[in-house]
Amino acid sequence: MAFLSVENISKTFPGVRALDNVSVDFDKGSVHALMGENGAGKSTLGKIIAGVYTPDKGTIKIEDREVKPTDPRIAQQLGIALVHQELAFCPNMTVAENLLLGGFPTNSGFMDWSKLREKSRALLHEIGADIDVDTPLAQLTTGQEQMVQIAGAVGVNARIMIFDEPTSSLSTNESEHLFELMARLKQRGVAMLYVSHRMDEIFRICDTITVLRDGKHVATEPIAQTNRDRLIRQMVGREVLMTRPKHLDLQPGEEILRVESLSSTGKFENVSFNVCRGEIVGMGGLVGAGRTEVATAIFGLDNRATGKVYIKGKEMRLGNVNESMRRRIALLPEDRRRAGLVLGMSILDNTSLAHIDYFSAGGFVDRKRELTEVEKLTKRLRVKAPSLETITAGLSGGNQQKVALAKWMVRTCDLLIVDEPTRGVDVGAKAEIYELLDEVACQGVAILMISSELPELLNLSRRVVVLREGFVTGELPHEKFSQEAVLHLMA
């Protein structure tokens, strides 16, 4: 009998079905990997078990008794702890204060400092972490911070621990430390869920692997019965998303973008590549490899970038968005809610945002012209909304992304940079966006596409440039594309 089992869990977010009838069993004293592409639903499953999200339907059972972790506190009382990427601490307070944030030891209303230190030291000792409890949290490294988080989680006597991409922000050394700790927790009989993209880690530390795809359960297998290739097939294994893009059959034109030894301290070093008219160049790499940073630097949003960027053979001044826009560069940012849209404004206002001056005459916006042009665009992109006055906050991910894209199609650009163009977008809109990018490329725009989804990257691009930890590790032409080759360069 499984220690923890989830049965028929479903969860829908606006516009996306994140989990669809998923059932998995988890054992005591084992590490169970949850794998899948971005948007497959693995983090959502972890967060549902940890009480961050409530499932639309389905049950969670611990030792065959149904539990309802409706919020993280209740989950904690049930012995479920989540170690996640967004470390939730008060950086202004000390390690000790953070560890016991939920219940300070007091003495007739006053802080009992010695007890606080003593208790927090015990918590850290428990997991073998050597951190001074009086250090302000802001002074810790990310790895140390994570140790504190784990100490707090184990301290409440966790029986189930969920690690959501714990190593994405850790150095190799810190990762090793984490793995040792996980081995110790395993001996203590803790059931662990491990969400990660990194194959090497999974095969080193996990006992069982569950693969999710588009919110559906694909397979649960012991580690011994599977291998890398099989996993990748399971993760990707959907029907081919689209036919061969048309731009691949056309000859690329003149060079539009040439980047020469572009660097930005702490972000990326010595990055060089080029993109020609009419081709889509993919940019691959793991989270944190510096892809987004390269894109924002080319778009003029990085004041400290050095190196040379040429647009149509002419060098461009770096660090000035307006200069980049004058050179007809457009950027669809990675995080559309933060940087792509003004969520409180309408579809119309968002679409014309970057080109208000283009729509204006004598300082006043020509609403009629704006309306006709934006309407044409939203029709072409098939944005689904009651009207152009609809506030973008309420649109589905796919429609939001289309609006964010439409913004840069008001006037044709020479270089379109798209950063994770289909993140958080449902399958239907995804295919539409692919077709659109192909169409735009065929019309002679140079496209640089950043993506974490390998099938997308390989299907759509003429070439792929791969980054790892801020360096270009290689460039593959379309003939040499394979998931393995790219993964090899990425990790």
Add this chain to the structure above:
Amino acid sequence: MNLSFSKFPEGGLIVVIIALGLLLAIFGGSVRLPKLQTNPDGKRERVFETNAAGQKVPAFESVNKFFNARTIVQIAKDTSFFAIMAVGMTVVIITGGIDLSIGSMYALASVCGALVLSPYGPSGGGGATVLGVAVTVGVGALLGLLNGAMITAFKVHPFIITLGTMAIYRGIAFVQTSGQSIGGFPDGFRQFVRWELLPDLSLVPLIVMIIVTVVGGIFLAQSAIGRKIYAVGGNEIASRYSGIRVGRIKLLAYTLTGLTAGIASVLSLGYYGAGSSGDGQGYELNVIAASVVGGASLVGGKGTALGALLGAVILQMISNGLVILNIPQNYSQIVIGMVVIAAVLLDQFNAALARRRLLVKTSSIKKEVVKSGDTPVSLKPKTT
């Protein structure tokens, strides 16, 4: 009704104003005012009548305490100073900022204008008036520009910068005048501002208020810069990613707020005939309150010029209304404080309703998409 409110958000404020007016007209009762008439020389004099005993006594007339031309114009005039500045304040609030120094800008602009006008004395001509007005308005704009420059250059929260300049500007005004009130302006200037359509119907502040609101409203809603102001307040990062020069927009917003303080100063100089460093003490709270009651959100991205005007009208009506209702003036601050909080709560409630309506709408769109099978043929649409 909901639909019309979402198309015309100030509708609710107008309803409140009408309700307040009715309330005051009905419960204010009537008051006996001395009857006046204009004699052939254009002078106003009291009317006398003969009573039953044959004595000549002053005549009185009974009018509704609220609903008479004099009271209403009085409220409108009192409103105008705040409303003009509230329009400027709204611009800053839309960008997600705040300007606490508005009362001090008003005082310093007033004092500078007074120092220019005063030496010309009552006989000063039109040139002096133009110069004085230009200096007052210019100083206001300059002080706002300084606020904006510091906020964008130092990247410090506007609350802090304007808290500082609130003290600094008033301090400069005090040093300039040694705390003395400065008067003795050209008569022409004063007569112009105090010009009356009918006796006791002084309309210039009112007209200026309407002009500022209309110009401000068109600027915010129709101009390219106005749209950028809303964008910056709605999402500064997305605005920067769209090539909007966020710093310049903020600079402009604070300058405009200063400008409106300068315009209000001109009216006060002309109307009251003096300027002093103590002018406009505590105005920042009234002005911010008017903007907020008028629908501006301190989170940014929301607010209108007309809303600011109506917000100022509501606050002034309440403040004058308490007098009309014979409630001691001392209570007015308490009531106004409560109104500000109530207005924001009402706004949140309204926003929550709007969100819910939106959710219903979008879920129906999704269904429609699946039905029409609009997705490309190469894909099976996801069943939801």
